[in-house]
Amino acid sequence: MISARNLHCSRDGNVILDAVDLDVPNGETVGLVGPNGSGKTTLLRLLYGACTPDEGTILLDGTDVRQFKQGQLARRIAVVPQERPATYSQTLADMVMLGRMPHQGLISPHKTSDYQAVVEALEEVGLLALAERHINSLSGGEMQRALIARALCQQVDHLLLDEPTNHLDLRYQLDVLAMIRDLPGTKVVVLHDLNLAARFCDRIAVMDNGRIVATGQPDRVLRGDLIQSVYQVSMVRLHAPGGQIHLSFDRLSQASTLMELQS
Template structure:
């Protein structure tokens, strides 16, 4: 398989902030993803994960700080140039239901083309390679509407790959997927060779698949580092308000979180 679509870049945010009205959604966040790393954003609902990702891939303009790719400030780049360098797999995959998978994936070539320009032979090769790479070649002629959730995510990852990006940004890529597809998608992303920044709810999946984690709470960065250093009982109590035990799993070597019920409280059985 050609590695032409693996062009990993170094991503860095410097004091990134986003405010709307009187509300601060992201507050002075500095993070980095080294070339080829998979970096996870974790934190409670409303902690700022999706807002931060949107600032990184350009659908929101930061109100403070900046986003750098290989040291290049992306604020100076056009939306089209930015799309050539950062690709996103959105949380909501409801797009182009009437199109075939091949057509959906080919849409990823649009940042490299004029709006009237037809697909080239090279485009066709890249689409075919991307489908092969995500294990979806047999889905090429099926309609997007007819796919399972896991198959749709594979198609959307392939669409992102044909952009030939330096960074792949994923917002809850396992949302609404059965556990088998959650594992398949995260294994796929980690093995692509791209630099990946993804938001995840499931801390055990984040611990296993991410090289490093950044923990957000109310828009602020409260912890960062390898999962073994970040995921502690104390942090989970402080940030998530839960009681949990964290131990290293003997098979994976990754920290595993076990949530404990609050002492003295029981949920009445349903009738």
């Protein structure tokens, strides 16, 4: 379980997070959604220890993350960031093998279990046939799936992903999020697509101006009034065959926008 309590974070005098609380129980997939600049990526970075809050506490299975050394934290949390690898002089398999580093000594040779973990991770994301390709030859979508495979290769209980569907075509958006949802442990996923969040997340935390303004099951959180307030768009729920809910969005009318400005 991951828990955050009363997180405050500011940069250069600008408040980025303000009194944020979040709980991610074991086995759940929690989606972080909200407009650009609402604090989603900063919150994710705090959860995996890439930066520290001005105030507040983050607990990993009941232990303050500040008590873990970097290697210990890497054996418990895997991350798929927005940033791409700085070096491109390696094969896809070699890059995914980096996910095994937290489980190895500094000069330990790779074991059979390490190679098996790489194969399984590449199979999960549909890239096993490209294992020997250099990563500088991968498309944007293939690279995104490679980063997810590297995280899977760590074989940890907590997975944090920042916009994992970036660059993915429709099929792999669905495949990757279904795979993430079905993994054990805790999963925190930053998403922009509210329909994907509604379909694949157990709970959603909606962020706006550095705060979590709503959290709960998708059908309770993704309400028209809240979406209009946070995103400044109108929203309608559509029911597709089979019971799947689809959210449709539109710009606010000029009259609605004027009323918002006057209120």
